[in-house]
Amino acid sequence: MLELVAVGLFVAxxxxxxxVAAAERRIEELNDRYHEHAWQLLALASATGSATKADEDxxxxxxxxxxxxxxxxxTLSRSDEPVLVxxxxxxxxxxxxxxxxxxxxxxxxxxxxLEDIFGRRLPIWAGGITLAxxxxxxxxYSIESGLLTPQVRVALSFLFGIGLLVAAEVTFRFxxxxxxxxxxxxLAGAGLATLYxxxxxxxxxxxxxxxxxxxxxxxxxxxxxxxLSYRFGLPSAVLGLVGGFTAPALVxxxxxxxxxxxxxxxxxTGGLTQTANRQKRxxxxxxxLMGGLGWGALLLIxxxxxxxxxxxxxxxxxxxxxxxxxxxxxxxxxxxxxxAAAGAAGLQLAVLVDAGGYQPxxxxxxxxxxxxxxxxxxxxxxxxxxxxxxxxxxxVLLQLWPAPDPFFFAVVAAALAIIFAAVxxxxxxxGSEAVLEALSTAAVPLVIGLIALWTFDTFDRDALRxxxxxxxxxxxxxxxxxxxxxxxxxxxxxxxxxxxSAGLLAFLAAACLLPDATLPFAASAIALGLAxxxxxxxxxxxxxxxxxxxxxxxxxxxxxxxxxxLSEVDTLFDGRSEASxxxxxxxxxxxxxxxxxxxxxxxxxxxxxAEFITGLLLFAALAQILAPIVLVWxxxxxxxxxxxxxxxxxSAALALIVCMALWAITPTGEWIYEGTRALAGDPMLLTCLxxxxxxxxxxxxxxxxxxxxxxxxxxxRERPIPLFxxxxxxxxxxxxxxxxxxFALNSLPDFAAKGLAERTLWQSALLAIGWGIWLGxxxxxxxxxxxxxxxLHFLWFTVILHNPLWEHxxxxxxxxxxxxLAAYATxxxxxxxxxxxxxxxxxxxxxxxxxxxxxxxxxxxxxxFAGTYxxxxxxxxxxxxxxxxxxxxLAIAFLLIGSARDERLWRVGSLVLxxxxxxxxxxxxxxxxxxxxxxxxxxxxxxxxIGIGWFxxxxxxxxxxxx
Numbered sequence: 011m012l013e014l015v016a017v018g019l020f021v022a023x024x025x026x027x028x029x030v031a032a033a034e035r036r037i038e039e040l041n042d043r044y045h046e047h048a049w050q051l052l053a054l055a056s057a058t059g060s061a062t063k064a065d066e067d068x069x070x071x072x073x074x075x076x077x078x079x080x081x082x083x084x085t086l087s088r089s090d091e092p093v094l095v096x097x098x099x100x101x102x103x104x105x106x107x108x109x110x111x112x113x114x115x116x117x118x119x120x121x122x123x124l125e126d127i128f129g130r131r132l133p134i135w136a137g138g139i140t141l142a143x144x145x146x147x148x149x150x151y152s153i154e155s156g157l158l159t160p161q162v163r164v165a166l167s168f169l170f171g172i173g174l175l176v177a178a179e180v181t182f183r184f185x186x187x188x189x190x191x192x193x194x195x196x197l198a199g200a201g202l203a204t205l206y207x208x209x210x211x212x213x214x215x216x217x218x219x220x221x222x223x224x225x226x227x228x229x230x231x232x233x234x235x236x237x238l239s240y241r242f243g244l245p246s247a248v249l250g251l252v253g254g255f256t257a258p259a260l261v262x263x264x265x266x267x268x269x270x271x272x273x274x275x276x277x278x279t280g281g282l283t284q285t286a287n288r289q290k291r292x293x294x295x296x297x298x299l300m301g302g303l304g305w306g307a308l309l310l311i312x313x314x315x316x317x318x319x320x321x322x323x324x325x326x327x328x329x330x331x332x333x334x335x336x337x338x339x340x341x342x343x344x345x346x347x348x349x350a351a352a353g354a355a356g357l358q359l360a361v362l363v364d365a366g367g368y369q370p371x372x373x374x375x376x377x378x379x380x381x382x383x384x385x386x387x388x389x390x391x392x393x394x395x396x397x398x399x400x401x402x403x404x405x406v407l408l409q410l411w412p413a414p415d416p417f418f419f420a421v422v423a424a425a426l427a428i429i430f431a432a433v434x435x436x437x438x439x440x441g442s443e444a445v446l447e448a449l450s451t452a453a454v455p456l457v458i459g460l461i462a463l464w465t466f467d468t469f470d471r472d473a474l475r476x477x478x479x480x481x482x483x484x485x486x487x488x489x490x491x492x493x494x495x496x497x498x499x500x501x502x503x504x505x506x507x508x509x510x511s512a513g514l515l516a517f518l519a520a521a522c523l524l525p526d527a528t529l530p531f532a533a534s535a536i537a538l539g540l541a542x543x544x545x546x547x548x549x550x551x552x553x554x555x556x557x558x559x560x561x562x563x564x565x566x567x568x569x570x571x572x573x574x575x576l577s578e579v580d581t582l583f584d585g586r587s588e589a590s591x592x593x594x595x596x597x598x599x600x601x602x603x604x605x606x607x608x609x610x611x612x613x614x615x616x617x618x619x620a621e622f623i624t625g626l627l628l629f630a631a632l633a634q635i636l637a638p639i640v641l642v643w644x645x646x647x648x649x650x651x652x653x654x655x656x657x658x659x660x661s662a663a664l665a666l667i668v669c670m671a672l673w674a675i676t677p678t679g680e681w682i683y684e685g686t687r688a689l690a691g692d693p694m695l696l697t698c699l700x701x702x703x704x705x706x707x708x709x710x711x712x713x714x715x716x717x718x719x720x721x722x723x724x725x726x727r728e729r730p731i732p733l734f735x736x737x738x739x740x741x742x743x744x745x746x747x748x749x750x751x752x753f754a755l756n757s758l759p760d761f762a763a764k765g766l767a768e769r770t771l772w773q774s775a776l777l778a779i780g781w782g783i784w785l786g787x788x789x790x791x792x793x794x795x796x797x798x799x800x801x802l803h804f805l806w807f808t809v810i811l812h813n814p815l816w817e818h819x820x821x822x823x824x825x826x827x828x829x830x831l832a833a834y835a836t837x838x839x840x841x842x843x844x845x846x847x848x849x850x851x852x853x854x855x856x857x858x859x860x861x862x863x864x865x866x867x868x869x870x871x872x873x874x875f876a877g878t879y880x881x882x883x884x885x886x887x888x889x890x891x892x893x894x895x896x897x898x899x900l901a902i903a904f905l906l907i908g909s910a911r912d913e914r915l916w917r918v919g920s921l922v923l924x925x926x927x928x929x930x931x932x933x934x935x936x937x938x939x940x941x942x943x944x945x946x947x948x949x950x951x952x953x954x955x956i957g958i959g960w961f962x963x964x965x966x967x968x969x970x971x972x973x
Contacts, residue, residue: 160216167208174201175234178242191242198238205231206278213270239285251282251294255301268309269322275305276329280337287339295338296347302330303354310361320366324359324375331355331400332382336393345392352383352396356403368411373422380404380429388437391444398446401430401454409461419465420481423458430454431488438495448504451492452511455485459515468522479522486515502551510557513540517564527572530565530596537561537603541610549611562603562620565596566627572596582630585638593634601627608659618661625665639707642670646711650718660722660730667719667733670712674740677704681743691811693761696750705747713740738792749775762879766819769807770833776800777840790847797847801840808833809862814880815869825874834866853915860904860919867896890934897927 178197185191209227212218219227255278279302286295306327315323335351359379363372380400387394404426411419431454434447459482462468468475489511496505513536520532540561541548548554570576578593601624608620628648633641649663649670656662677700688694700709716737720730753768755761780796783789814821814830822828838859845855869880871892876883901924908916 160211161218164208164212164216164218167204167211171201171204171208174198174204175238177201178238182242195242198242202231202235202238205234210274213267235281235285239289251278251298251301255305268315268319272309272322272326275302276326278302279330279334283334283338287337290339292338292340295334296340299330299334299338299351302334303351303358306330306355306358310358310365315362315366317371320362320369320371320375323362324372324378327355327359327362328375328379328382331359331379331396332386332393335396336386336390345395348392349395349399352393353399353403355379356400360403360407363407364410368414370418376404376407377422377425377429380426384429384433388433391442394434394437394444394446397430397433398450401426401450404430405454405457405461408458409464411465414465416466416477419462420477423462423481427455427458427485427488435488435492435495438492443499443501445504448492448496448501449507452489452504452507455488456511456514459485459518463518463522475522479519482515482519482522486512486519489515502547503553506551506553506557509540509543509554510560513537513561527592527596529568530572531599533561533564533568534599534602537564538606541603541606545610549613555612555616558603558607562607562623565600565603569596569600578634581633585641586634586636589635591635594631597627597631597634601631608662621659621661622665625662626669628662629666629669638673639703642673642708643711645670646715649715653719657720657730658722660720663715663719664721667712667715670708670715674708674712676700677708678740678743681747689806693755693758693765694750695756695761696754697756699747699750702747702751705744709740710744713737713744716740735792738795745775746772762818763820765812766808766814766821766829766833769803769812770829770836773800773804773808773833773836773840776803777836777843780840780843784843784847794844794847797840797843801837801844804833804837804840808837809865815872816881818879818881820878821869821873821880823878826870828870828873830866830869830873834862834869838862838866856913856915857919860900860916860923864897864900864923867900868893871896894927894931897923897930901927 174197178194178201181194181197209231213220213223213227255275279298282298283295286292286298306323309323309326331352331354335348338347340347356376356379359376363369363376366372380397383393383397383400387397408419408423408426414422431451434450437444437447438451462478462481466475466478468478489508493505493508493512496508499505516536517529517533521529524532537558541558544554544558548558569578573579573593573596578590578597581593604620604624604627608617608624610617612620629641629645632644636644645666649666652659652663652666680698680700684694684698714737716733720732722730749772750768752771753760753764755764755768776796777800780793780800783796784793787793811817812819821830841855841859841862845852845859871889872880872885875886875889901920904916904920904923908914908918908920
């Protein structure tokens, strides 16, 4: 402890030295400015004065010959006007120092500073500190050695302190001999510190004098310190500050008298604060305040406080948190310092309340702190931040109160609300524009209400709590009046805070008085009330708009509270077998605030979001009373009705469609899963597809709603966006499932017997739909989509996966008039349709048509020899020869078509097919023939080739050369 005191005293001396050095520099600067102005005035006088004319033949001489550092040099010309030889400048300082070596100058100045500090200044202050420590050590030595009785020790302390003060006064009176004011300042400071310690010993340590006399003695020393600071200067006050706060620690004691010590510290802090105000030294008062608060923290370490200890410490914290900061004149950071002081005092007083077992006395002292802060804040706005800090600490302390008595708790809570909310409310009504008052009236009542409900377990029981509800309604009055006061000031943020507080308090009161099942109705009513109040102002304020959105989500959040078994939420996914009107009303009430927001004047995004949520909650409400299929059809009807009756509310229709899509996920997913397997080669059987009830109940209404709905997004595009294209996949799913009922393929034998017929009919239907769209709507894109679907379905399933040439698929018993001809005709018809609508695709479509025609001819030939199932009978040699003949005949047909249409691609296709057929005949077909049959085949092939070559050459001669 002694080392800390020595360091503190040394730091104080260094601070004093810096302040003296700053004052000296300031004096030198003012002196330089004085000389500069004097020389300017002298130059002005020289320029405007008259001069004596010199002899014309004589050389001009200076009018007055003086040293250059006293007068400016002035010469006279041969004219009558005086002329200045050079500009008059103030005398320059000696340049010897500037012309010296730069590296030596700083060293010389530094040596002079050290000499000045350690040779002239510090010894005097060190002497004063040494004297003060000598007195303390003398007392401690007498105690440890037992040489002197307590009475003698105290008397010697008084004599030593008085002697030091007398010596200071002597040096003051003989100032002409001493010639250094620091001597008396050091002696006075040491004497003051000694007298502080002496009175503390006499009154607290040894109880040699009564409490009253000790109080008067300490007050007298404080007053003497203030007087000497005026007489001897600021250092006396500084040393009094250090000595006053360290005297109790230096002397020590086994059992401190807390009331006396607290009174002593208050006097020290108050006296130094007043001294700082009178001498305009705010840092001194701030140091005193910090010292007092630091001692307050030390005083709380002991614990086990008596009644007098709690009273003394509580009053001490009240004074240091309110009175001292209010009286302290602070030049900078006024509000943060007072805020920190109130916070530190409030925390210490809160610790005292907790350590004292939340007794009425401790609570009363804390309320006194808040009332004092409110009193000073009434006239000093800078103190109001401290009141807010005390409010925060007070409500936290209220929450930490274990097992309070309900009546006493209500009294304390009411007092906190009056001090920290009602007083700011009165300031608001007086015209205060500070944000802090508005936030206090909003936050304090709400937090107190929540703490009250938490303390008495109101949240855990669904029971009637009349007194809590009444208390919450009383607290509700504070933010309500504040909102009315702020309504005309256009303070939207503060208004939103108080409206939010009032709304929450109103809901909490309703929660105490109403059963849990009705809480969504109460929250919805509050949200609707706020929407009605703010219908004209919310669009122009983000804070008010955010308040409306938060209030709108309140009923939605409370729905699980009203339905603790979550049966209503399960209904949204599983459906409800029995209707519940109460559940319907709860969900409907949850959607009303969003509908109110959607009807207000707001931005497009805000309105569309509110409409969308309204649609979702309307669907959820209907789900509580309608069966799933009926629910989906009703939602689809509402979506279509909104499309035609309220087209500007298309977001609500979109929300209903989204909900319908959620119900359609299961049957749609089943169909997609089976379709994916079918793409891999597994037959799509009817037993694996969704049933007609699910398709007609969920997918069909979704498709119809999408087909008739348009979404309007004004900020995105001017024209509404139709959802018809999104409806097409769902419509195809419905049509496909219905179509699958015709053949009812439930097993692999069924698929072998009827699979090709089912696929061919489906492909023909898609092709017919494409042509219907083309003829009716003239929409080439959609028509092409259906035609492409027909061709791709034929190509993948009939040509690649389930081709009768290598799969067990029935084509029919009749040659030519069978399913093979119909299937290939459908595929070729799809290609021809695409060729007709997209002429630029002719290369692809014509090539594909020729390939399909060749494959179809081979398939029809195979049916003649094999019958219904091609895989039941192996291919004969005759059939293989006839395949070559079909190739030659098709090549001739392609050549004729190319010649008739003058299309080179068909002629080239004819040549390619003919060349391939010839190669097949020479390499494969004739390899197994012998005798006349081989000769006949070669004759026929040769004649055919000659005929084709002759015909092809004529066509080329008749046709113009290709560009």
